[in-house]
Amino acid sequence: MSERMAVPLPKAYLLLNHGPTVLVSSAHGDRRNVMAAAWNMALDFDPPKVAVVIDKSTLTRELVEASGEFVLNVPARKIAALTLAVGSESGRGIDKLLKVMQSGIHSDGAGTTAGGVVTAPLIDGCLAWLECRVIPEPHTQKTYDLFLGEVVAAWADPEVFSTGRWHFPDAERRSIHYISGGSFFATGDEFSV
Amino acid sequence: MSERMAVPLPKAYLLLNHGPTVLVSSAHGDRRNVMAAAWNMALDFDPPKVAVVIDKSTLTRELVEASGEFVLNVPARKIAALTLAVGSESGRGIDKLLKVMQSGIHSDGAGTTAGGVVTAPLIDGCLAWLECRVIPEPHTQKTYDLFLGEVVAAWADPEVFSTGRWHFPDAERRSIHYISGGSFFATGDEFSV
Numbered sequence: 001m002s003e004r005m006a007v008p009l010p011k012a013y014l015l016l017n018h019g020p021t022v023l024v025s026s027a028h029g030d031r032r033n034v035m036a037a038a039w040n041m042a043l044d045f046d047p048p049k050v051a052v053v054i055d056k057s058t059l060t061r062e063l064v065e066a067s068g069e070f071v072l073n074v075p076a077r078k079i080a081a082l083t084l085a086v087g088s089e090s091g092r093g094i095d096k097l098l099k100v101m102q103s104g105i106h107s108d109g110a111g112t113t114a115g116g117v118v119t120a121p122l123i124d125g126c127l128a129w130l131e132c133r134v135i136p137e138p139h140t141q142k143t144y145d146l147f148l149g150e151v152v153a154a155w156a157d158p159e160v161f162s163t164g165r166w167h168f169p170d171a172e173r174r175s176i177h178y179i180s181g182g183s184f185f186a187t188g189d190e191f192s193v
Numbered sequence: 194m195s196e197r198m199a200v201p202l203p204k205a206y207l208l209l210n211h212g213p214t215v216l217v218s219s220a221h222g223d224r225r226n227v228m229a230a231a232w233n234m235a236l237d238f239d240p241p242k243v244a245v246v247i248d249k250s251t252l253t254r255e256l257v258e259a260s261g262e263f264v265l266n267v268p269a270r271k272i273a274a275l276t277l278a279v280g281s282e283s284g285r286g287i288d289k290l291l292k293v294m295q296s297g298i299h300s301d302g303a304g305t306t307a308g309g310v311v312t313a314p315l316i317d318g319c320l321a322w323l324e325c326r327v328i329p330e331p332h333t334q335k336t337y338d339l340f341l342g343e344v345v346a347a348w349a350d351p352e353v354f355s356t357g358r359w360h361f362p363d364a365e366r367r368s369i370h371y372i373s374g375g376s377f378f379a380t381g382d383e384f385s386v
Contacts, residue, residue, distance in 0.1 A: 017231050018370035018378050019212020038210050041234045043246060043337060051244060051339065053236060081386040140333060144236060146244065148337065166372065177211035177370075177380065179359065185211050187370065188381025193274040 002113065002124045004155040011164050012154035013042035015074055015128040016050065018166070018187060020175035023073040023083060024052060025097075025112070026063035027120045034097050034123060035060045036087030038178040040072060048151035050132060055145050059091035064134060065141070069118040070149060074128040076160075077186050078172040082125070084182055097121070117153040127175055128156040166190075195306065195317045197348040204357050205347035206235035208267055208321040209243065211359070211380060213368035216266040216276060217245060218290075218305070219256035220313045227290050227316060228253045229280030231371040233265060241344035243325060248338050252284035257327060258334070262311040263342060267321040269353075270379050271365040275318070277375055290314070310346040320368055321349040359383075 007015065016022070019041070025034045039053035050072060054061045064070045075083045086096055097112065112121035115131045122129045132149030140146045160166065160173050168174045168187065177185040200208065209215070212234070218227045232246035243265060247254045257263045268276045279289055290305065305314035308324045315322045325342030333339045353359065353366050361367045361380065370378040 014373060018372055019214070019231070019234075021212070038212070039234045039236065041212075041232045041244070041246070043232065043339065049337070051234070053234070077384070080384070084386050137333070140330070144242070144341065146236065146341075148339075164373070166378075174381070179211055179383065180207060180357070182385045183383055184386070185359075185383055186381040188367070188379040190372065190376055190378055191270070191273070192375045193277050193377070 002126060003157055003159070004129065005158045007154040007156050009048050009151060009154060010046040012048040012130055012151045013045055014164060015130060015154060015156060015161065016040065016042045018175070019177060020074050020187065021083065021178040021184070023075050023086065023123050023126065024054065024060055025071045025073055025120045025123055026060050026067065028063045028066040031063060032097055032121060033059045033063055033091035034086045036083050036178065043148060049135065050130060050149050050151060052147050052149070053145050054147050064147060067119060068134045069120050070132050070134070071115060071118060071120045071122055072130040072132060073123040073126040074175055076125060076127050076173050077176050079125040080176050080184055083176065115153065122155070127160045127173065130154050195319060196350055196352070197322065198351045198355070200347040200349050202241050202344060202347060203239040205241040205323055205344045206238055207357060208323060208347060208349060208354065209233065209235045209265070211368070212370060213267050213380065214276065214371040216268050216279065216316050216319065217247065217253055218264045218266055218313045218316055219253050219260065219262070221256045221260040224256060225290055225314060226252045226256055226284035227279045229276050229371065236341060242328065243323060243342050243344060245340050245342070246338050247340050257340060260312060261327045262313050263325050263327070264308060264311060264313045264315055265323040265325060266316040266319040267368055269318060269320050269366050270369050272318040273369055273377055276369065308346065315348070320353045320366065323347050
């Protein structure tokens with residue numbers, strides 16, 4: 001289990017403001033899944049909202065629509081291989097989370113942690129977690145595969161995000177930005193203007 | 194004027210895939226404006242679509258709704274000060290573009306270039322440009338300040354993006370990711386898994 005502290009909800013947008021790739025975790029009944037999503041963003045401050053694209057063909061779509069919930073997990077570079085793996089394979093017919101956890105790709109205390117509010121699991125080894133309830137917009141979901149969510153709980157690893165600021169301590173504990181193929185950018189240097 | 198080459202439309206999503214902060218430029222009649230937007234993402238591949246949050250209080254909102262068009266410009270670190278400036282001040286009552294161009298903040302061949310398809314200007318000193326037509330979704334626009342656009346032309350500086358790949362040549366010609374206050378992250382190192 002990753003260390004985590006609660007992030008005040010009006011500050012939750014800061015966890016996504018710099019545009020990281022996320023893992024979308026979901027659960028319904030005895031099924032659960034996780035997928036990667038570069039196409040996500042903050043949508044509002046307070047109450048905090050987010051937007052994320054979830055393709056019709058995915059198991060995640062089915063679980064999110066059935067449960068009305070999802071979690072956006074902000075993965076660290078140290079689990080970039082996991083992020084790629086869960087973005088490359090469908091969860092249909094397998095427990096992708098279990099498979100990935102058992103594969104050795106996820107070497108950092110492989111596992112998940114129960115969220116505080118929603119049923120979808122929080123992925124260990126991430127930097128931050130946003131528990132979300134779907135804001136039902138059937139037309140937008142159907143036409144654009146676009147899901148809007150209200151953030152109902154937010155968490156961050158206090159070694160990486162605290163007092164409203166990211167402060168990546170090392171190369172492995174940085175957020176990542178998907179390019180294509182097996183390539184990512186790490187979040188780079190902070191600078192002020 | 195920045196050097197630019199056309200990007201094939203099915204590859205246009207790559208210009209936003211890693212989550213950079215963008216400048217939204219707009220024009221209607223004899224008015225034009227530019228604002229910064231961290232909350233943007235790709236929405237579809239082909240035809241390419243994007244999503245961006247444009248607050249009700251902004252002049253950009255008025256111009257985008259009146260014209261049905263906008264451009265997402267991907268600024269380089271070298272114009273981070275411009276990005277912050279146009280994100281901090283309203284364009285109402287002033288020609289913000291002109292003011293910024295004349296302020297000396299935008300030192301790299303200050304100016305704008307006409308787009309190929311839409312009326313909104315392309316901001317010089319950027320790395321890439323996505324010309325977009327609004328996909329009218331009045332409910333989504335009104336309720337969430339969320340605008341969807343179809344990308345009708347896409348351009349990139351060939352020294353920075355070509356053959357479907359980013360290859361940032363130096364520290365100043367990198368995309369940026371807004372944090373808060375006057376702080377950004379530069380897009381960092383590329384890595385593969």
